[in-house]
Amino acid sequence: MSASSDRRGRATIEDVAAAAAVSVATVSRSLRGLPNVAKSTRDRVTDAATSLNYRPHPSASRLASGQTRIIEIAVPVLNSWYFSEVLAGAEAVLSECGYSLSISAVASPEEREKFIRDAVAADGADGLIMVDLPLDELEASVLAESRMRVVTAGVESGRFESVVVDNVEIGRKAVRHLFERGHRRIGILSGQSDDPLHFTVPGDRVVGYAEQLTSFGIEVDPALSCVGNFSVDGGKESMLTLLRLEDRPTAVFAISDEMAFGAMAAVRENQLSVPHDVAIIGVDGHDLSEVMGLTTIDQHVEDHGVMAARRLVEILEGAAESPLHLEIETTLVVRSST
């Protein structure tokens, strides 16, 4: 109505100031809850802001304050059960705390390196959550020197806080469970363990598997170890390979539930039954594991996101930062597949 709404739609802090008959400084202070504002003034400002449907312009306040209230989150891929759980957990706490979440898919180590350089140089976020993206020395120091606070999830980084699970223990747990069920010939479907800087999770689980077997006095048979690619298909292919063995395993540890699903399908396709002919245990606590009757080691994935986000917010709001590694407990959920 009045002359204030000239600039198509958006009300600025000046409009509010005019409406409340105060200076823009007072509006800024009032709206952000800073001290030394008279109650009556603050009310007047709040009313004016409300009636104008005013929101501070994000870019302007970011530029002026140097804080963006944006959190970047980088994941290897988006369309995967695991990462969308993490994302969901992180989003819930971040939006609750008034942060925006900006996501990027960072598939390869090259992309990762570029992502980090760009992110740091552009300086567009207050914080960064790296999910299952191991950092090399250079990347870590580039990040450490930036204004951004960093929390990693899924992998430890040494220089930043992280939320992790004990993947070695997961491997042990799985073997222990199968051993208790009477299995002695235990196979494993793992992920690609080639590049330690690409993805360390599979390696650790394999280590735990081998460790526990050894401590049970069982020799680790390389023939029983198959490398899939963390996918349903990968699990299926690998399982088919194992089934073709003369002396095939009586139980199989799939290092992810999705691989386990593939494995179950492979077993059934061979007219064999789970768990009678082959017992299968997975890792994740995937939505579908219950309905599939899959025994799994639940790693409470959504909590990874929740914890990482929570910790990052704490750090940003001033909590002491210590390169501590928050460990999420895993729980064995026994179902009909073992």
Added chain:
Amino acid sequence: MSASSDRRGRATIEDVAAAAAVSVATVSRSLRGLPNVAKSTRDRVTDAATSLNYRPHPSASRLASGQTRIIEIAVPVLNSWYFSEVLAGAEAVLSECGYSLSISAVASPEEREKFIRDAVAADGADGLIMVDLPLDELEASVLAESRMRVVTAGVESGRFESVVVDNVEIGRKAVRHLFERGHRRIGILSGQSDDPLHFTVPGDRVVGYAEQLTSFGIEVDPALSCVGNFSVDGGKESMLTLLRLEDRPTAVFAISDEMAFGAMAAVRENQLSVPHDVAIIGVDGHDLSEVMGLTTIDQHVEDHGVMAARRLVEILEGAAESPLHLEIETTLVVRSST
């Protein structure tokens, strides 16, 4: 080293200008590829920028230019197969085109309304993709009056471009397929169809189901219709209900693959077999449908995200905007469940 790197880490446009011995205006023009810059100058500037590892400060250039190169994407939930596929598709094209992706989970109509008001008032993005979030009249006009360009996915909005599938046709297709397989008593597992402003997809699929049955001269039996909640568990529960019927269906149309998975589990739990006792068809083209042997109507979900993002970018780069509804074809994939 030199006096330029005073401001902890970040190089500003002034540093670049100084290094290249030109004005900041020239740096800006050079780096953004604007015309009227001598080749030699542009090279000098580019070199300086590279060696300083300079990136324009996002907030500053956003404030000055009025463009953010941020796209908001709102989905009902993040941890769902469907939405993470959409997200993955959108992210791929947006990052390719140099946009950042900011995500929000918007669960209820109330949150949706708040989300829209905030987004418009804050004016923090150039564009917005609303996935499976129907807009009421007021919301649509609030959005229409904003600076943001909007594309919807999953639902048509009338006022904005959208990418959709023909959900009625999906219902028909499913019934047609089951009919051709000889089934006459066909049940349906649908989602909650109560609130048309909450989610319209289930309703349309039910309509197609009913339509096709009718046109085959089969009366629609309300007893064969069960409302789940788009989840595996929902599908399982609903299926159990149907199985308890005296005259149970010989085939069931689950309006999502995840519900179909639940249904398959329910059937097996009753010592019955799929497809012998009950045939099941789903919708989605879920990653696991192949391994589960589920017949499904693939709706190429990732493409929804790709198309929505692509169209939004086109609009932002100046393409004519027409409230057209880009329709993604669906394809029946027959497997062992029918």
Added chain:
DNA sequence: CTACTTCATGTAAGCGCTTGCATATCCCGG
């Protein structure tokens, strides 16, 4: 050789906020 174009570059005014500092007001004890 001059007048008029073009093209290249610089100048400076914002963009809408935040925030350090200055100013004004009020209340209290002496």
Added chain:
DNA sequence: CCGGGATATGCAAGCGCTTACATGAAGTAG
């Protein structure tokens, strides 16, 4: 009745860019 410390508010200088406009340097035609 006055000085001084709180408390409340305003002033104005940025934050790091973009961009309209002014200026300068060449080139071109008459």
